[in-house]
Amino acid sequence: MTEPDIFRALADPTRRQMLERLSAGERNATELREGLAISQPAVSQHIAVLRGAGLIEERKTGRQMLYRIRPDGLAPVVDWLTRYRAFWPERIDRLKTLLKEMDQ
Amino acid sequence: MTEPDIFRALADPTRRQMLERLSAGERNATELREGLAISQPAVSQHIAVLRGAGLIEERKTGRQMLYRIRPDGLAPVVDWLTRYRAFWPERIDRLKTLLKEMDQ
DNA sequence: GTGATACATAAGTTGATTCTTATGTGTTTT
DNA sequence: AAAACACATAAGAATCAACTTATGTATCAC
Numbered sequence: 001m002t003e004p005d006i007f008r009a010l011a012d013p014t015r016r017q018m019l020e021r022l023s024a025g026e027r028n029a030t031e032l033r034e035g036l037a038i039s040q041p042a043v044s045q046h047i048a049v050l051r052g053a054g055l056i057e058e059r060k061t062g063r064q065m066l067y068r069i070r071p072d073g074l075a076p077v078v079d080w081l082t083r084y085r086a087f088w089p090e091r092i093d094r095l096k097t098l099l100k101e102m103d104q
Numbered sequence: 105m106t107e108p109d110i111f112r113a114l115a116d117p118t119r120r121q122m123l124e125r126l127s128a129g130e131r132n133a134t135e136l137r138e139g140l141a142i143s144q145p146a147v148s149q150h151i152a153v154l155r156g157a158g159l160i161e162e163r164k165t166g167r168q169m170l171y172r173i174r175p176d177g178l179a180p181v182v183d184w185l186t187r188y189r190a191f192w193p194e195r196i197d198r199l200k201t202l203l204k205e206m207d208q
Numbered sequence: 209g210t211g212a213t214a215c216a217t218a219a220g221t222t223g224a225t226t227c228t229t230a231t232g233t234g235t236t237t238t
Numbered sequence: 239a240a241a242a243c244a245c246a247t248a249a250g251a252a253t254c255a256a257c258t259t260a261t262g263t264a265t266c267a268c
Contacts, residue, residue: 004117011115012256013108016184023188029215042257044216049255063214063265071191080120081182084127087175116226133245146227148246153225167235167244 003076009053010077014038015046019069022056028064107180113157114181118142119150123173126160132168 009015018032033043047067050056055073058065113119122136137147151171154160159177162169 007111007115007120008255011111014256016111020187023191030213038256039258040215041217041259045256048216065215069188069191074185074188074191077181077185081178081185083124084173084178087127087173087178112225118226134243142226143228144245145229145247149226152246169245 003080005053006055006073006076009049009055012046012049015050018046018050019055022067022069026066026068028066030064032067107184109157110159110177110180113153113159116150116153119154122150122154123159126171126173130170130172132170134168136171 010019014036017036021027021032029040029043029047032047033040036043047056051058053073054070056067057070058067060066114123118140121140125131125136133144133147133151136151137144140147151160155162157177158174160171161174162171164170
């Protein structure tokens with residue numbers, strides 16, 4: 001769950017896709033696999049990487065595991081990004097707009 | 105300079121270190137190498153990856169190349185991150201504070 | 209209890225990444 | 239013009255990441 005782990009975890013498109021799926025809510029491993037042309041163990045291994053990076057957490061329900069995004073997992077990325085804020089002046093505006101919307 | 109390229113480029117600690125160095129201003133390849141226990145070609149190769157991801161740009165000055173962060177290079181990461189904003193409520197506050205500071 | 213289901217772990221293979229040394233191109237110095 | 243410097247590119251070696259098949263553990267359905 002250190003910074004290098006997180007960037008490594010995010011480097012893989014399959015794992016980003018899984019995160020995307022989880023952003024809509026809890027999913028089990030089988031659901032996370034849907035549409036991905038990879039084996040079940042491969043999914044388990046990706047999950048282990050995401051978990052090791054602190055990006056997801058899980059709860060056991062019967063024989064399945066329900067995975068969800070760990071709320072603060074992306075914080076190190078946000079922190080890292082803010083160090084480069086001077087270089088994305090344009091995007092700042094978008095964020096401002098976004099934050100305003102969220103205030104309402 | 106597609107999203108996968110960017111995440112892949114950021115996955116390497118050496119390249120993040122180089123970016124960090126560039127965040128302080130323009131550097132040539134030799135300066136980027138300082139303190140890194142890798143060969144000169146290795147540095148050139150890392151530079152090529154960062155460049156391919158659209159994260160840096162350069163200008164030629166005599167026999168040296170001066171590299172700098174490409175202002176909008178990290179935009180895709182910012183965009184990607186905002187899709188997960190619901191999951192970092194705490195960091196939002198930091199950003200708000202940050203943006204307020206920048207307004208002054 | 210037996211069989212099926214959901215997931216994890218082990219071990220090995222393959223392909224991608226990162227490094228090295230060797231060499232090439234262009235620029236500056238003497 | 240020759241030597242030194244700054245960097246890039248090529249080719250090959252070593253390491254790492256992602257996948258596979260095989261197998262293990264726990265839970266559920268019958």
